[in-house]
Amino acid sequence: MPSLPFLFAPLALLLPLALPGAQPAGAEDIVPVAEQARERDRSLSPLPLSQDAPAWSPLFDGVAPANGEQVRIQRRVILRISPAPARQNLTAEAAPAPVRQRIVERPAGNCIESADIGGVADRGDRLVMFMRDRRTLAAKLEKGCSPRDFYRGFYMERSDDGKLCVRRDRLMSRSGAKCQVASFTQLVVERVE
Template identity: 35%
Template structure:
């Protein structure tokens, strides 16, 4: 093996060649007849002149409608949907959302994610039940 070949393979050996792309999409995986949906978490954005106001949300959302997610607080995850809506998933008590920075998995039984029934699973093994969904409506800050 030449030195040039070794240098070219060094990132792969160190594990940095597999870094995730900046624009990652929601992926559906089938593992032993079980459907898993991997949802990437986007980093928090800079402060904007918008304020998100919570309204009554749906009981369930279609898993195919999820475009991504962002962490919005210590016990909540905001789902970004393809129709440009945001739905906040409030997690059970004592379940910090901090474990979901690297993304998370959903395991829907019927292609829907439902509050009180489904859980989100972190990539490091933790699991949190979704307590309820709240629809988010943008308002200009005053």
């Protein structure tokens, strides 16, 4: 097994070359900057010979870190909206007096929070969305799209503002259909007198 001085001997030989300002023996006679010239064509080499760029610098160029390349990280979030569970009638035991009611549609704006959608169902020509705050919204899809394609729920890519907007975001069904929402309306129950 080699002894410790034999292991560090090669490093000790390179140490005077690596120190800044250190000159090898006989370096006083070297001209500070010289250029290589070929006698035949008299062209100059772009490689200067000086103390700033010694001939052994390629040794340390191999150890230098490689040039970094630009890395782009993208994050994509897909929201899955599942079908609404079947609602049970909790007031089945007590039979209330029959009250005449009707469902009225009111405008609901152009955007809704996508995180507030709790479930979805198709009812006729509209896609009914049950919100987490107990509201019920009806979404009319663009021309040529059927709400029946979305009866098992849908997927949507989360936008930067986290909203589902009219004529901006696409809904993707599990069967492959892609549609935009044409309008939102809120379904409100009113008593008829």
